[in-house]
Amino acid sequence: MTQPRPNPPELLLLYCRAGFEKECAAEIQNRARALHIEGFCKTSDKSGYVLFSPYDTAQVSTLGEELRFADLIFPRQWVFALPLISQLPVTDRITPLLSAARSLGGPFSDILLETADTNEAKELSVFVRKFSTPFGAAAQAAGLAGGRQSAPRLHIFFLDSSNAYVGLSHPGNASPWPMGIPRLKFPRSAPSRSTLKLEEAFLTFLGPNHKALQPGMRAVDLGAAPGGWTWQLVRRSIRVTAIDNGPMDPALLESGIVEHLRVDGFRYLPPKPVDWLVCDMVEQPARIAALAARWLAGRHCRYAIFNLKLPMKKRYDEVRACLERIAESLDAAEVPFRLRARQLYHDREEITVYAERLGSR
Ligand SMILES: C[S@@+](CC[C@H](N)C(=O)[O-])C[C@H]1O[C@@H](n2cnc3c(N)ncnc32)[C@H](O)[C@@H]1O
Structure with a gap:
């Protein structure tokens, strides 16, 4: 037959x-x-x-x-x-x-x-x-x-x-x-639901047990309060400088690996390069894209995950413009990179971007 x-x-x-x-x-x-x-x-x-x-x-x-x-x-x-x-x-x-x-x-x-x-x-x-x-x-x-x-x-x-x-x-x-849709369980000890965004971002962009998430690494969390994203990093034994005028969850500060600085996230730069920049500040996407580009092009971090809150109209155009601006800045600084973006399940009117600086320098 x-x-x-x-x-x-x-x-x-x-x-x-x-x-x-x-x-x-x-x-x-x-x-x-x-x-x-x-x-x-x-x-x-x-x-x-x-x-x-x-x-x-x-x-x-x-x-x-x-x-x-x-x-x-x-x-x-x-x-x-x-x-x-x-x-x-x-x-x-x-x-x-x-x-x-x-x-x-x-x-x-x-x-x-x-x-x-x-x-x-x-x-x-x-x-x-x-x-x-x-x-x-x-x-x-x-x-x-x-x-x-x-x-x-x-x-x-x-x-x-x-x-x-x-x-x-x-x-x-x-x-x-x-x-x-990744079905993630909200961890009870995390201080905000936002924690699921970073967990999903790690899963989506890195997969489980990725070399980019190692105990002892250093991270800066811009717009960190109350600490849902910091919680994900601390859980992986990554040391965090949490930048926010708002209060952080005391349990995170008690972990001994979180330093809380009440300074402006747009002005702060780490004294020494760190492994990770994560940023969840609610701001115009172009400003956040420029900030991330500055960190990566200046070699202040190797990996970055940040949100771009989307405008009401022409959202795809805005996303493309932001990603192009980041790529242009890194090309101009001769920094090889990998850039990915996704509207995660836990994202609302926003997308999440992952950027990685490639090469040894
Ligand atoms: C969406 S919340 C962050 C939630 C956090 N990722 C979490 O998981 O708990 C945004 C935070 O950005 C902070 N923020 C906004 N503008 C900032 C700035 N210029 N510098 C530092 N923090 C800022 C706000 O105070 C607010 O706590």
Whole structure:
């Protein structure tokens, strides 16, 4: 018997923070255009996802080959998908979904049933959870589950209980987390919820047990109070100079490895270079970008993680301008660097940037 020919994905489905669909669309169109791939985006405000369709649908796979997911800022996940499967019969949703999945190949390394991350989709997630057991069993019986770890993952993205996109992501070039969301537990002894932002940034940009986070390293935390970010550094036995006029959590000061200075974060520079600069000051993004560039170009730190709070309008343009300004400053100072940016799950109207000075000098 001949195998059915695989059906190539035609769309790129991007999950994003609700309210950032336009930025996500502008980014993917911009990145696709740089590869000479033209297409159009379908977005709807606060939906939490974007669809990009190249005019030549065969070019969807080129995007997956030429772009690194880690280099994208606004998408939380990307899925190479078939056209919408609509009007799933209430009595048997499994058969059409399985048939679409089969046409994409398989067996898959994982099967993820997902929704957008919106308030409206919260109710839908109850249905999706219930549906995942019979669907998982049917996929197993059809030989679509249990693929090698490196095999594509199958995503079924429900818009509601009768409409869904079926598509693939490739481990190693996609978010590893369901819905692109790392579920982090708030550590009870941390003094603020902001702590999760830095934890997610470390996970996203460095992965676990990275050489950039070693006991005995030195860090400066600009805008540190009450100390959620400092807490993440102290937890890793990194010595911190915490800069803020506001009060720091006394338990952090008692750790013996935190020095609190009530000075202006825009003026402070360490007497000797440090390993890390982290900065969560609420300020205009251009000012923060200039500050980070000054620290890196002046070799005051090797690694930096900082937030850029986004304006109400032209947010993608602002992000690009800030990142370009940092890159230009470092090029001018002949400092080789790596720069990445992402809107993390724990970020709100902001993105997080990671910068690393490369080379030995
Ligand atoms: C969002 S909060 C930081 C929260 C902190 N990262 C945490 O995890 O607990 C911003 C902080 O920046 C401080 N800040 C704003 N402008 C500053 C400046 N020019 N110099 C020093 N600190 C500043 C504020 O006092 C405020 O405590």
